[in-house]
Amino acid sequence: PAVAEAPxxxxxxxxxxxxxxxxxxxxxxxxxxTFFEGYDFYAITQVLPSLRExxxxxxxxxxxxxxxxxxxxxxAFFLVRLAxxxxxxxxxxxxxxxxxAATLVSGLAPExxxxxxxxxxxxxxLLAEWAISMVIVAEEFPARHRGLIIGVVQGCxxxxxxxxxxxxxxxxxxxYGWRTVYFVAVAPLVxxxxxxxxxxxxxxxxxxxxxxxxxxxxxxxxxxKSRLLRLAAIWFVTYIPTQNAIALxxxxxxxxxxxxxxxxxxxxxxxxxxxxxxxxxxxRLIDVLGRRWGAAVIxxxxxxxxxxxxxxxxxxxxIGAMVLGIFTATAYLPVLNSYTTELFPTExxxxxxxxxxxxxxxxxxxxxxxxxxxxxxxTGQFAPAVLSTxxxxxxxxxxxxxxxxxxxxxxxxxxxxxxx
Numbered sequence: 247p248a249v250a251e252a253p254x255x256x257x258x259x260x261x262x263x264x265x266x267x268x269x270x271x272x273x274x275x276x277x278x279x280t281f282f283e284g285y286d287f288y289a290i291t292q293v294l295p296s297l298r299e300x301x302x303x304x305x306x307x308x309x310x311x312x313x314x315x316x317x318x319x320x321x322a323f324f325l326v327r328l329a330x331x332x333x334x335x336x337x338x339x340x341x342x343x344x345x346x347a348a349t350l351v352s353g354l355a356p357e358x359x360x361x362x363x364x365x366x367x368x369x370x371x372l373l374a375e376w377a378i379s380m381v382i383v384a385e386e387f388p389a390r391h392r393g394l395i396i397g398v399v400q401g402c403x404x405x406x407x408x409x410x411x412x413x414x415x416x417x418x419x420x421x422y423g424w425r426t427v428y429f430v431a432v433a434p435l436v437x438x439x440x441x442x443x444x445x446x447x448x449x450x451x452x453x454x455x456x457x458x459x460x461x462x463x464x465x466x467x468x469x470x471k472s473r474l475l476r477l478a479a480i481w482f483v484t485y486i487p488t489q490n491a492i493a494l495x496x497x498x499x500x501x502x503x504x505x506x507x508x509x510x511x512x513x514x515x516x517x518x519x520x521x522x523x524x525x526x527x528x529x530r531l532i533d534v535l536g537r538r539w540g541a542a543v544i545x546x547x548x549x550x551x552x553x554x555x556x557x558x559x560x561x562x563x564x565i566g567a568m569v570l571g572i573f574t575a576t577a578y579l580p581v582l583n584s585y586t587t588e589l590f591p592t593e594x595x596x597x598x599x600x601x602x603x604x605x606x607x608x609x610x611x612x613x614x615x616x617x618x619x620x621x622x623x624x625t626g627q628f629a630p631a632v633l634s635t636x637x638x639x640x641x642x643x644x645x646x647x648x649x650x651x652x653x654x655x656x657x658x659x660x661x662x663x664x665x666x
Contacts, residue, residue, distance in 0.1 A: 284406025397529015481607025548574025
């Protein structure tokens with residue numbers, strides 16, 4: 247089937263250089279939704295020490311629990327690809343409702359198995375919400391600002407992480423302990439579910455061919471399959487270091503460095519606000535430098551930051567390293583989100599994101615914590631396990647330059663076109 251789009255498809259919403267009133271409201275809505283995605287994603291890393299103590303779990307259980315929960319990121323595929331069939335906004339509403347319910351159940355879980363299952367389900371919905379949000383951004387905002395908007399929305403995820411890190415030390419001291427971290431997340435998400443009423447379907451989706459919207463494997467029957475595999479390989483490699491470094495750091499700081507939970511939280515709380523302006527600027531960075539050189543800068547900083555997080559010991563040095571680590575843990579996403587939404591036509595965009603990220607790329611997201619957990623179990627330490635993942639960031643930079651074209655400032659019709 248023909249999958250290329252005619253030049254100019256999508257109308258003024260996505261091609262005009264200025265943002266309209268609806269686009270500003272949409273940006274606010276997506277930013278709030280992603281804020282809570284960041285809160286919940288960060289929550290499990292913040293409650294792990296208290297959770298392990300409460301449930302009597304060994305040290306390596308942290309990595310194994312994260313690996314199990316991360317399976318939800320793969321299963322999110324089935325929701326994301328439905329955005330090509332039922333529409334972007336409809337599926338966004340489904341994911342917000344599901345994520346809210348699973349977050350509440352996480353706080354009510356009586357033991358580790360039900361907690362892990364609830365978090366796995368929550369991860370399905372929140373990763374689907376995140377992916378669909380990125381597709382909506384690509385289709386509803388102009389090319390000249392696409393990287394910037396993706397960076398802003400992704401930056402709100404880091405803001406959610408800050409709030410979680412700030413609140414967790416106080417919330418774990420309440421009568422319900424670590425469970426309160428999840429209870430607090432429920433009320434804002436319920437309010438967010440009501441706000442969805444003003445959303446409308448993207449114009450590009452309405453123009454797409456209905457037949458393609460219904461085909462799960464349609465993309466594998468097109469010339470885009472080679473591009474899909476290249477992107478999936480880059481997602482896979484990038485997830486190996488970025489998934490483990492920040493997720494396990496607090497447990498490392500408390501267990502191996504001997505810091506108190508409050509001291510470890512203080513380092514993260516002090517580092518995150520410093521990193522925030524740079525996180526928000528990452529989208530602008532890739533709009534100015536381009537996707538390729540932006541990736542080189544961001545991933546290079548990440549290699550330095552992660553290494554520092556697990557080698558330095560003074561509080562000041564740890565804060566500096568954590569600034570770089572937190573920046574990269576978020577800033578790599580605008581790079582790969584931009585590529586994944588830009589390199590495919592509208593009728594395949596949701597499926598492409600689902601296959602490249604949720605199915606194939608997330609294999610690294612799921613398996614790397616298992617590998618890291620095995621090394622922790624063997625050595626009894628976090629640092630050697632996490633540091634072994636750092637070289638994969640440099641591999642990812644090489645792959646971006648070798649496999650992907652530069653898409654800076656181009657329309658979706660131009661970026662999704664295959665070489666003649």
